[in-house]
Amino acid sequence: MKKWLEPFSTAWVGVATHKLRSFLTILGIVIGVAAVIALMSIGRGAEAQIISNIESMGSGLVTISPGARTFGGVKSAVNTLTMEDGEAIAGQIDNISAISSSYSSSLQLVVGAQNMRAQVTGVTPEYMSVNNLELADGTFFAEYDYQRGVKVVVLGSNVKETLFGDTNPIGQQIRMGKIIVRVIGILESKGAMWGSSDDAIYVPLTAMQQTVAQPRTAQGERLVSSISLTVSDEEQADYVVTEITSLLRTRHQLGPNVDDDFNIMSMEELAETVSEAIGTMTLLLGAIAAISLLVGGIGVMNIMLVSVLERTREIGIRKALGARERDIWTQFLIEAAFLTFAGGIIGVIVGWAVSYMVSATGFITTLVTADIVILAVSVSVGIGLFFGFYPAWNASHLNPIEALRSE
Amino acid sequence: MIRMQDITKVYPMGNRDLTVLRGINLNIAQGELVAIMGPSGSGKSTLLNLIGCLDILTSGSYYLDDREVSRLSSGELAAIRAHKIGFVFQTFNLLPRLSALANVELGLRYAGGSDRKRAMEALAKVGLSDRANHRPTELSGGEQQRVAIARALVKNPPLILADEPTGNLDSHSGAEIISILTSLHAEQGITLLTITHDTNIAHHCQRIIHLKDGQVVLEERV
Numbered sequence: 289m290k291k292w293l294e295p296f297s298t299a300w301v302g303v304a305t306h307k308l309r310s311f312l313t314i315l316g317i318v319i320g321v322a323a324v325i326a327l328m329s330i331g332r333g334a335e336a337q338i339i340s341n342i343e344s345m346g347s348g349l350v351t352i353s354p355g356a357r358t359f360g361g362v363k364s365a366v367n368t369l370t371m372e373d374g375e376a377i378a379g380q381i382d383n384i385s386a387i388s389s390s391y392s393s394s395l396q397l398v399v400g401a402q403n404m405r406a407q408v409t410g411v412t413p414e415y416m417s418v419n420n421l422e423l424a425d426g427t428f429f430a431e432y433d434y435q436r437g438v439k440v441v442v443l444g445s446n447v448k449e450t451l452f453g454d455t456n457p458i459g460q461q462i463r464m465g466k467i468i469v470r471v472i473g474i475l476e477s478k479g480a481m482w483g484s485s486d487d488a489i490y491v492p493l494t495a496m497q498q499t500v501a502q503p504r505t506a507q508g509e510r511l512v513s514s515i516s517l518t519v520s521d522e523e524q525a526d527y528v529v530t531e532i533t534s535l536l537r538t539r540h541q542l543g544p545n546v547d548d549d550f551n552i553m554s555m556e557e558l559a560e561t562v563s564e565a566i567g568t569m570t571l572l573l574g575a576i577a578a579i580s581l582l583v584g585g586i587g588v589m590n591i592m593l594v595s596v597l598e599r600t601r602e603i604g605i606r607k608a609l610g611a612r613e614r615d616i617w618t619q620f621l622i623e624a625a626f627l628t629f630a631g632g633i634i635g636v637i638v639g640w641a642v643s644y645m646v647s648a649t650g651f652i653t654t655l656v657t658a659d660i661v662i663l664a665v666s667v668s669v670g671i672g673l674f675f676g677f678y679p680a681w682n683a684s685h686l687n688p689i690e691a692l693r694s695e
Numbered sequence: 696m697i698r699m700q701d702i703t704k705v706y707p708m709g710n711r712d713l714t715v716l717r718g719i720n721l722n723i724a725q726g727e728l729v730a731i732m733g734p735s736g737s738g739k740s741t742l743l744n745l746i747g748c749l750d751i752l753t754s755g756s757y758y759l760d761d762r763e764v765s766r767l768s769s770g771e772l773a774a775i776r777a778h779k780i781g782f783v784f785q786t787f788n789l790l791p792r793l794s795a796l797a798n799v800e801l802g803l804r805y806a807g808g809s810d811r812k813r814a815m816e817a818l819a820k821v822g823l824s825d826r827a828n829h830r831p832t833e834l835s836g837g838e839q840q841r842v843a844i845a846r847a848l849v850k851n852p853p854l855i856l857a858d859e860p861t862g863n864l865d866s867h868s869g870a871e872i873i874s875i876l877t878s879l880h881a882e883q884g885i886t887l888l889t890i891t892h893d894t895n896i897a898h899h900c901q902r903i904i905h906l907k908d909g910q911v912v913l914e915e916r917v
Contacts, residue, residue: 610806
C-alpha cells in the first residue's frame with residue numbers, strides 16, 4: 289500500500305468497526321448539512337425567481353413617478369411631473385433608448401351588459417417597447433394612431449378575461465367615458481408581482497384626452513402619472529438616474545434643501561435591493577441550520593473521546609512500534625474528518641432530495657448551487673478537524689507504558 | 696550496544712516519590728542473549744522500558760549504539776523504537792480487529808511503510824504462513840505470541856526486548872517460543888533481552904542479570 293494512504297485505511301477500519309455508532313455520530317452532521325442545503329436552496333430559488341420577474345419587466349427600465357412637493361415645511365400632494373419633463377429628459381440626457389409618458393385615470397367602461405369602473409392608462413406609442421410588453425394577439429397602436437388620436441385600446445390579459453371571457457375581443461367595441469374605443473390588441477400575461485400589466489388598459493394618450501381633460505400645471509405643462517424609459521446601457525443606469533434627478537430638480541426649481549418632488553426607481557437598483565434583502569434572509573436561514581452542524585460537531589467530539597479511551601491500549605501498542613505523536617493524532621484527526629466528510633456528503637444528498645421535493649410541490653422553486661454544496665461539505669470537514677483535534681491531541685500525548693497496561 | 700551508567704528511575708507518587716531503579720550499571724554487547732531475572736517489583740520491566748526508549752530515566756546516562764538517548768525528544772525516541780527495537784510482550788498486544796498478517800504489517804508501518812511481502816516472510820519464519828488471515832482471537836496463545844514475534848522482527852531490528860514472553864503460555868508453547876527466539880538470535884545475530892521467571896529459559900541465555908530492589912545483585916555467565 290502507498291505510504292500516504294495508510295492513515296486513511298486505518299481511519300476506515302476505525303469507522304467501519306463501529307458501523308452503527310459511526311452512523312449515529314454523523315447523523316447530526318447529516319441533518320445540519322441537509323438543512324443548510326435545503327434552506328439555502330429555497331432562498332436562492334426565491335431570489336432567482338424574483339430577479340427573473342424583475343428582468344421580465346426590463347432590467348434597463350427606469351420609472352419616474354410624481355411625489356409630494358414640500359412647500360415651506362408642508363407636504364402637498366400636488367402632482368408636478370409633466371410631459372414636458374419627459375421631453376426634456378429625452379432631449380438632454382444620453383444613454384436613453386426609449387421614453388414614454390403615461391396618464392392614468394379612472395373611467396366607466398361598458399361592454400354589452402357589463403358596466404365597470406377601471407383604471408385606464410393613456411400612453412405614448414413607445415410605451416410597449418419601454419415596458420417590455422408582449423402581445424398575445426392583435427397589434428399595439430403606432431405613432432400614426434397616436435398623432436391622429438385614433439380611438440383604440442390594448443387590454444391586459446386579466447381585463448380581457450373579465451370583459452370578454454373566451455370570445456375573441458379583437459375588433460369589439462368598448463364604451464369608455466364619453467368615447468367608444470375599438471380593441472386592437474391583447475397583452476401576453478406576465479404574472480409579474482408588482483404593477484402587473486395584466487390588469488392594464490392602454491389607450492393612446494391623445495385618445496384619452498378626448499374624454500378626460502389632462503390637468504395642467506400653473507405653467508401650462510401637461511401633468512402625467514409616470515414617465516418610464518429604458519437605458520441603452522444597463523451599466524449606465526445609476527448615472528442616468530443621477531442625471532435625470534438633477535435635470536428634474538432644475539426644471540422644478542427645487543432649492544438645495546428641498547426634497548425631490550418625484551421618485552425615480554430603476555429596475556437595476558430594485559433588483560439589487562431585492563436580491564440583497566433575500567440574500568440576507570437566506571444567510572439567516574443558513575445560519576440557523578448551521579447551529580445544528582455545530583451540535584453535530586460536539587457529538588463527533590464526544591464519540592472521538594470515547595473512541596480514544598477505548599483504544600488506549602492500541603495507542604500504546606502503536607507507540608511501542610514507533611508511532612510518533614504526529615502519527616497518532618493524524619490517525620484520529622483523519623478518522624474524525626472522514627466521519628464528518630461522509631456526513632457532509634450524505635447531508636448534501638438528503639438536502640438535495642428535500643429541495644427537489646419542495647420544488648416538486650410547485651409553491652417554491654429551489655436552486656441548489658455549487659457554492660453551497662462545496663461550502664457545506666468543507667464546513668463539515670472543518671468541523672471534524674476542529675472537534676476532532678482535542679481527542680486526537682489527548683490520544684497522542686498518552687504515556688505509552690500506561691497505555692499498554694490499560695485494559 | 697547498550698551502555699548504562701548509574702541509572703535511576705523515580706516515579707512521583709503524590710507527595711512521596713517511588714524509587715524503582717537505584718543506580719544500574721549495565722553493558723550489553725551486540726549479539727548477546729541476556730536474561731533479566733528478579734522478584735516482582737525489582738524494577739525489571741522499568742529497566743526494559745528504559746532500554747526500549749518507552750520511558751525516560753531520572754538520572755544517569757544511557758548510550759544505545761553510542762548515542763546518548765536520555766536527552767532525546769519524544770519524536771527521536773519514537774524513531775529509535777520504530778527502527779531499532781522490537782518488543783515482545785507477555786500479553787502479546789496484538790490488535791484484535793486486524794488479521795495476523797495486518798498485525799505483522801503494522802510492525803513496518805512506522806518504520807518506512809507497510810510491505811505485505813516482508814510481512815508474509817516474517818510470518819513464515821515463525822511458521823504461521825497458513826494462519827495469515829486469522830484474527831488473533833482465532834489463534835492459540837502460542838500462535839498469538841508467534842505473530843507478535845513476527846511483528847517485532849519484520850523490520851529487522853538489531854535489538855529485541857521481550858517481557859516474560861512465555862508468562863501467559865503453557866510449557867509446550869513456551870518452549871516453542873523460546874526455541875524461535877534463540878534460533879533468531881543464533882541465525883540473525885539479533886541482540887535479545889528477555890525478562891523471565893523461568894530458570895530453564897534463563898539457562899538458554901548467555902548471561903543472566905539478577906535484579907533486586909532496583910539494583911543489579913548478581914550477574915552470571917551461563
